[in-house]
Amino acid sequence: MVLIQLTIFFFIIYVLESLTIIAQSSFMVAVLGRRWMQVKRLSSVEMILISLGICHFCLQWTSVLCNFGSYFNYNYTLWNIAIIWEFTNILTFWLTSLLAAFYCVKISSFTHPIFLWLRWRILRLVPWLLVGTLILSCVAVIPSVIRNRKLKQLITMKHLPGNSTWTERFHLFEQYFFKVQTMGVLLVPFLLFLASMVLVMASLIRHREQMQQHNSGHCNSSTQAHRTALKSLATFFIVFTSYFLILVIQLVIKVFDNGSLYWLWEVIIYALISIHSTSLMLSSPTLKRVLKMKGWGPEAT
Numbered sequence: 432m433v434l435i436q437l438t439i440f441f442f443i444i445y446v447l448e449s450l451t452i453i454a455q456s457s458f459m460v461a462v463l464g465r466r467w468m469q470v471k472r473l474s475s476v477e478m479i480l481i482s483l484g485i486c487h488f489c490l491q492w493t494s495v496l497c498n499f500g501s502y503f504n505y506n507y508t509l510w511n512i513a514i515i516w517e518f519t520n521i522l523t524f525w526l527t528s529l530l531a532a533f534y535c536v537k538i539s540s541f542t543h544p545i546f547l548w549l550r551w552r553i554l555r556l557v558p559w560l561l562v563g564t565l566i567l568s569c570v571a572v573i574p575s576v577i578r579n580r581k582l583k584q585l586i587t588m589k590h591l592p593g594n595s596t597w598t599e600r601f602h603l604f605e606q607y608f609f610k611v612q613t614m615g616v617l618l619v620p621f622l623l624f625l626a627s628m629v630l631v632m633a634s635l636i637r638h639r640e641q642m643q644q645h646n647s648g649h650c651n652s653s654t655q656a657h658r659t660a661l662k663s664l665a666t667f668f669i670v671f672t673s674y675f676l677i678l679v680i681q682l683v684i685k686v687f688d689n690g691s692l693y694w695l696w697e698v699i700i701y702a703l704i705s706i707h708s709t710s711l712m713l714s715s716p717t718l719k720r721v722l723k724m725k726g727w728g729p730e731a732t
Contacts, residue, residue: 437695438694441695442694444698445498445698445701448698448701449494449495449701450519451705452491452701452705452708453491453492454707455484455712456484456491457484458484459484459487459708459712460484460485460488462718462721463480463481463715463717464481475554476530476714476715477717478550478558478714479529479561480530480714482522482526482561483711484708484711486519486523489515489519490516490519490523490704491701494697494701496509496512497512497692498697510582511579514572514575514576517567517572517575518572520576520617521567521616521617522564522565522638523606524617524620524621524674525564525567525568526622527670527671528620528623528624528627529557529564530667531624531628531667532539532623533553536549539630539631540634540637541630541634545692552556558683574701575613579715612676613682614675614678617678621675624668625668625671628667634682665708666707667707667710669706670703672709673699674703675698
């Protein structure tokens with residue numbers, strides 16, 4: 432009885448989180464899309480943010496469809512939806528890494544020729560980098576498409592004699608290649624994000640040391656920019672690390688089913704997504720200004 436009550440409780444929390452994330456992502460896309468229509472252009476950061484808003488919207492809807500559809504045994508339909516979820520999940524990782532790398536290039540004070548070249552070219556590169564993340568995500572999801580097709584064949588042929596060898600080979604493929612590939616496609620953008628965060632922190636420490644040497648007792652705009660970026664990146668780091676650990680646990684241990692533990696896990700995952708969306712909205716002056724006009728945002732200091 433207690434487990435049933437916990438399951439219902441976590442399920443209700445998951446539904447509320449889903450509605451929140453859908454509302455947040457819809458708000459981001461609507462505000463930035465309206466600005467795009469009005470001024471006929473978006474800044475580089477706003478391009479990344481509107482892409483992340485679309486990804487969060489699709490990610491949450493596919494999660495809802497998968498979780499609700501699992502109770503009606505729509506296996507073939509759910510496999511197709513799961514592919515969309517995996518694609519948007521990978522794309523979200525790449526876009527967040529791209530946002531972290533953009534902060535790193537624009538804010539860091541390194542004078543290495545590579546950084547100077549990137550700082551000069553980054554505004555022109557962002558649209559092409561967005562296209563690149565889309566292509567990378569499409570390529571990364573191809574093994575999952577092949578896996579689902581083979582699963583359909585396996586279910587169709589499972590009652591036929593002489594298929595045990597083929598079935599064993601497929602399970603070996605799924606156990607080793609697919610799990611490694613799934614973790615690998617998320618590990619690469621995570622490492623890119625981690626490197627960007629470390630470089631921004633190193634730049635902030637270096638900048639503070641220079642200020643102390645010049646006996647500067649006040650915080651200038653550069654230091655404030657570093658602090659703002661670090662707050663956003665810290666939130667991104669929590670989301671990325673939690674996501675990666677969740678995937679490792681799910682792929683390796685497989686301890687969760689459709690009971691209370693499963694819904695608790697879903698609540699944790701999408702609570703982080705909601706925090707991520709909130710951080711994204713507060714990092715954009717355009718979104719922050721609209722929130723303040725609606726009376727939903729923090730007061731300016």
